[in-house]
Amino acid sequence: MKSGPSKFWRLALLALLLLLVWRGLEQRHNHLQALAAQARDLAQMQVIIFSPRPAQQAEALDLPATVVGWHDADVNARILGYVQSWTHDIGDRVRQGELLATLRVPELDAQVRQAQEDLRTARTREQLAEQTATRWHRLYASHTVSLQDLEDKDSLLAASRSQTQSSRERLHDLLAQQSYERIVAPFDGILSARYVDVGDLATSDPKQPLFHLVQTGHLRVFVELPQGWSERLHQGDLAQLSSTQQPRATLSARIIKMAGGLDPSSRSRQIELAVEAGTQDLRPGDYVEVHFQAAAPASLFIPITALIFRGHGLQVACLDTHDHVHLQSIVPGRDFGKTIEVLQGLTAASRVIDNPSDSIHEGEAARVLQVRHKIDDGVLP
Secondary structure (H helix, E strand, O other), X not given: OOHHHHXXXXXXXXXXXXXXXXXHHHHHHHHXXXXXXXXXXXXXXXXXXEOOEEOOOEEEEEEEEEEEEOOEEEEOOOOOEEEEEEOOOOOOEEOOOOEEEEEEOHHHHHHHHHHHHHHHHHHHHHHHHHHHHHHHHHHHHOOOOOHHHHHHHHHHHHHHHHHHHHHHHHHHXXXXXXXXXXXXXXXXXXXXXXXXXXXXXXOOOOOOOOEEEEOOOXXXXXXXXXXXXOOOOOOOOEEEEEEOOOOOOEEEEEEEEEOOOOEOOOOEEEEEEEEOOOHHHOOOOOEEEEEEEEEOOOOEEEEHHHEEXXXXXEEEEEEOOOOEEEEEEOEEEEEOOOXXXXXXXXOOOOOEEEOOOOOOOOOOEEEEEEEEOOOEOXXXX
């Protein structure tokens, strides 16, 4: 009767021992599975991915420029002479054709007087030859003189007329030269410089002007446009001007002319802008900044840290839908230092790996550690 409880307790103790052994084995199995999973995770490549940044809808470009008058020219002498007088000084407004200075050229004046005398003498000889020829024509009609004598008189008349015409043309030429003694304004404007005084010797050397005249009613600006922007702006587009004197005030300017090609030395394209309004706020010679805006090209941007340089050309590492690596070749565009433009090879939905390892290869499995959603100036935040 006493052996029954004792047997029960032995069976209960055995069951407890078996339960403890099973629990230990289960914990060990779970631990081994955790270690295996951790080993698999450590063996699998962990990556940080991002999506390429589309280009902005509009891009801005600021370029330095200098304001010039619509007409801006040096006024030079056409002949050699001494300045007899000048009538306008710097800052004076003048009209087209208005007298600026008078030159004194004694030798030319003497030549004009001599040419006038020569013309009067030639006219007198022509009149005498014409009267003689008329008289000989009457004599020939009455058979008093021979035909040969008549032809001689006609030849003398023709020579006299030719001499008169030559004297007249020489006088006109000298009078045209004498008109250069009057220095006149070629257009309406303001004198910005006067380089001569009474008694100075004026020459036709273009490096020695007498005055400098600018037209301030209309202004224009010349800008050297970089090659990357040479086809993004067009004739008629508007730009904004700002000056250091009035940084908050802006004026509108319109592109009126564009060079047909690029300057091979600077790889730039010259454009000309006309100031639309408010020219009273600007003066010829002012330094300004020209602000352009144009639609951004259809391209994407990625940081240079995502690039892979190998024998197959420039590539990036992307993840497919199953988180496997695909090495994608790209066509680069502009290089901005920290970022680079991608013209072909990627889309805005591409999952690009940042800082890929040197040993990364096609089809390799990867685990996404972090997804970054913004590219700011080439640095992933």
